[in-house]
Amino acid sequence: MTVCIGARPACEAASGRVPRKPEAGRHERETTMMRALMLAAGAAAAGYALGSKSGRGTYKKMMGQSADLWHNAGVQDKVSEASKVVKETVPHVQETVGALAKKAGQRTGIKS
Numbered sequence: 001m002t003v004c005i006g007a008r009p010a011c012e013a014a015s016g017r018v019p020r021k022p023e024a025g026r027h028e029r030e031t032t033m034m035r036a037l038m039l040a041a042g043a044a045a046a047g048y049a050l051g052s053k054s055g056r057g058t059y060k061k062m063m064g065q066s067a068d069l070w071h072n073a074g075v076q077d078k079v080s081e082a083s084k085v086v087k088e089t090v091p092h093v094q095e096t097v098g099a100l101a102k103k104a105g106q107r108t109g110i111k112s
Contacts, residue, residue, distance in 0.1 A: 049055040069075060104110075 049059045
């Protein structure tokens with residue numbers, strides 16, 4: 001029997017065992033579980049906010065604060081600036097994406 005202290009792959013090699021491969025699909029299952037947990041937490045928070053008196057009060061307070069923030073002159077200036085940038089940038093992006101799609105179609109033999 002081999003007693004190993006240290007790196008596991010070296011230990012397994014010394015004992016003659018074949019190292020196990022990581023479980024297939026583990027990351028996807030963990031991601032799905034985390035999404036489900038976040039959804040459940042969000043549903044619980046929404047249920048509290050809409051279902052209790054104190055929750056409704058908190059909800060109304062948050063809605064008032066968000067409306068005040070949205071109508072703030074500084075915020076509206078930034079929204080306007082962002083809107084202008086998007087309107088100026090979209091045609092260029094559209095041309096670039098169109099050219100790349102055409103190039104990819106030519107490489108794959110797909111005609112548009």
